[in-house]
Amino acid sequence: MKEQENEFLKKLFKTEFTKMVAVISKLFGLQHIEVAEDIVSETFLSATETWGTKGIPKNPTAWLYTVAKQKTLYHFRRNKIFTDKIVPKLSPDDEPAYEIEEINFSKKNIQDSQLQMMFAICNPVIASEAQIGLALRILCGFGIDEIADAFLSNKETINKRLFRAKEKLRTEKVKIEMPGDTEIVNRLDNVLQIIYLLFNEGYYSKTQNRLLTKHLCLEAMRLGLMLAANERTNRPKTNALIALICFHASRFNARQMNDETLILYEYQKEELWDMRLINQGLRFLDFSAKGDEISSYHLEARIAYWHCTKEDSREKWEDILHLYNQLLLINYSPAVALNRTFALYKACGYEVALCEAEKLQLPNNHFYFLLLGELYKNVDHVRARLNFEKAFQLAKTQTEKEIIQTNLNAMSQE
């Protein structure tokens, strides 16, 4: 098969794998999700073989759906013999035989099944890391090696993690369905949280594979948009999360020098910011305001939007400080506390910020010492240097160490 065709098949796999798995799993039940994965993988294998010799058909998606249907029916029949004739002899109370339903690859059914699958997988009965892993595999069609790369782990660990997660979904009898009206608000919170983590995993990923991180972020956006397309899940929060993702993603090309090096915000070229994404973010920010709830996504989206304005002004930093103050009340995290203190520095000056920063006491956090170093630079170079050195010791990645070293070097030259 030619290079070009290979590339085409890869893309097709990414978009169609998840759709087909969702539809077929719904037929078999989540407890047999591996069967669905196998059937779809086999379908793609057939495609590679057949198309390699006969060429790509006119409507490749339709071809895939037809073959997947045949394989599913075949599996049903084979399984029916097993469940009808053999299982009753083993234990009469076991699962009933499958009832065959129409296999429906209509656009509507694909969307519904994917949405239901999202709720099934983003389920707090399994650890959030496992939820993200499963989401990457089942909802985004990532290969095990890609997931391992994203988590800086190996294939074996990821396989085990996914296996255990599926096992848990089985024992908890999780179904592929939309939650009822009373449940949906809480369940949606969890789905949004997983999409948020998925995005962060991509945006702040430690992996060197930059293409992969961008892909992760775009997938998070796609899942968010899927939720926004359904009226039951199109809530202000959903829109706020999408806005947040758009604003961050708009700086993708600006923050990337090459595969290895990230460009700090300060040094980014505004021309490289993606205006289309910023405007899309603004549209979703507008939608998100149609309610009286202010979620952490609302606050973070507004902060992210401020960062799409490079110019510093008092108004900007006072508002960012205000947003971080609110965010802390909803959701404390050391990162938010540090960002809040940085905003305080920009809005109220280093004296106030230094006093507040000293109270934070985050002795294992290199960003904390980086912030202290930055603040002390205004008054006490010896202390500034000590803090930067401490940050250097604690920094986890090479990129971070280099940035801190640059700071130290700059100080020696002054």
Next chain:
Amino acid sequence: MEDFVILIRQLDTSYNEASDGEMEAIMKRWENWFGGIAAQGKLKNMGIRLADKGKVLKPSGVITDGPFVEIRERLAGFFVVKADSLEEATTLAHGCPVLDFGGSIEIRPFHEFQRIAIFG
């Protein structure tokens, strides 16, 4: 860590003279003060802010509209912090804007009521 309730007492004339602009600046100070405690991860519960109006019920059924206490310093609200000691909790309360307007703060350890089944 223990929990302490921070009770904020305010003169009921505290902000009478403040213009809109000044009020906004005061609100910002409050918010930043709260933010500072939250940034230390020591804000346990945002508590409530009490409205100005209210009634007082006294023995033998006497009801008054206030003042709530004789010294005209009324309870403005409360919230809960986490701290290692009463001293630390008191340190957290420093910088509260109410202190600049003649108010005061009470820092008190507290006991939670045992939940009684009958109340659900």
